[in-house]
Amino acid sequence: MDAVANENEVRLRKGTTLNERLVLAGIAVVLCLIALPGLAHLANDQWLGVAALFALLFGCLLLVAALFDRNVVWIITPGEILIGEQRPFGKVHRKSIGDRDISGMRLRKSIGKSVEFTLVVETLSGDTLTSPPLPDVTQVQRTTLQVARLLQLPAPAWIENPLDAANARIRLGKPVGSRRVRAYRALVALLACSLSLPFIYALWSGKLSALGIADWSLGAIMAFVLIRYLRRTSAFWIVHDGAIRFERLSLIGTTETDTVGGDDVEHIDVESGGRRGSHYVIAIRLRTGKKIRSPVLVGKDQTRAVKAEIVRRLGLTPLDGG
Template structure:
């Protein structure tokens, strides 16, 4: 997906690149080849045959997605929208929508593994057309206004977007919530109490063993560590011009606030969110002190857009991006 830098044109794209299709198709073919020998066990009802059948079906679904997924591009210029759709090895289908055919435009937010913003157009004939997602999560307001101007339409009602550059402060993560942390503390204490009941019973009945002591000790250590660092789960970054305000909950439930200025930062990186590869985080490296990670963001493209906006707001050079 991308948007043209030309102010008189906006391009929105949705689809899969050729390289991504080849990787997906190759994975599907390999999965099917591995599954085929296992189908011999299907007649006997062996679990290997059932597993091979499911693997084969999944491989066929992946192959179908690689071959049949559409590529869609919208080219929005002054007074019209040109829509192009094409499947691999298929013909390109074009449709031209003039601004006098459009009766309304609204902004829609879809929330799945990542928040995406699209435009929904209603035509005079009653059709609803949904655009590909807007490309830059930090420029949703600007892109929407530019499209409305090109099509001579009123600006649609805004939708809350804490990452939009039009905000005085962009927010990463949800506002700190002491009630949520308090509830998690109670849950951890209750779960930690379960091995304690068995430990007390073993101590009272004289059936104490090394295994019981080890399990109780491990549970107590895990509960202590979780309670000690639970407040770090609920953190919020608010990025203003020149500084980042980091809000956390302390152990006693009070709100801790740390402000980091642009002069205090050596570099800003994008890092993977760990096992969940669809999640990423902004990592800042202060000139003094340890690295600080932001709340997780969904999508590498979105995270890089947020990184660029943070660098701009802090007045850093592009070389600060890792």
């Protein structure tokens, strides 16, 4: 997806590049070649033959997706939308829609692997067209207003976007409310009782064994990891001009707050979120050596856009921001 080219043109793209198609097709071909020899086991009703059949079918689906997935581009200029669609090895199909043929436009928010905003255009002929995703999640309001101006349409109703650069504050994560604090404290108390009571009873009755100590130690480690995970995922960032306010649960169930300014930051980078390949976090390393990680964001492009907005608001140079 391309960013906004200039004030008199907006380009929205959806599809895969040639390199991405080649990689996907290569994976599909390798998967099919690996699966073919295993089909010989189908005659003997062996599980290896069934697994090979499913692998072959999956490889064929990947190959079809690489070969026939279409690319779509919307070019919005004053008074007109030019829509181009093309499949690999096929011709480009073009369609032009004038602003006089448009009866309305609205903004739509989709939540899937990542939060995406698209424009839904309704024509006088009754057709409903959905645009490719808007290119920058931090510039949704600006792009939407620009499109409305180019097509001489009323600005569509605004949808809440906590990551939009037009907001006075950018919010990442969920606020640490009183209900969340109570739930966290109840969980900590439950874990403490679950681990302590059997250990105390075994110690009091003289039935404490090496196996019991090992089980209790493993449970304590798992409980500690769970508490650390919940504490880390409770992070809430509020990004102002010149500073970031951090809120998170402490290990004892209270709300910790801190504020960091641009002068306190040594480096900002994008790191893996750790759970899935599409999950990322913004990591801020302070001059004191401490590292602070943001709530999880989905999509590397989206995370980079949010990082760029944070760098701008803190008044950092691109070198400091990574």
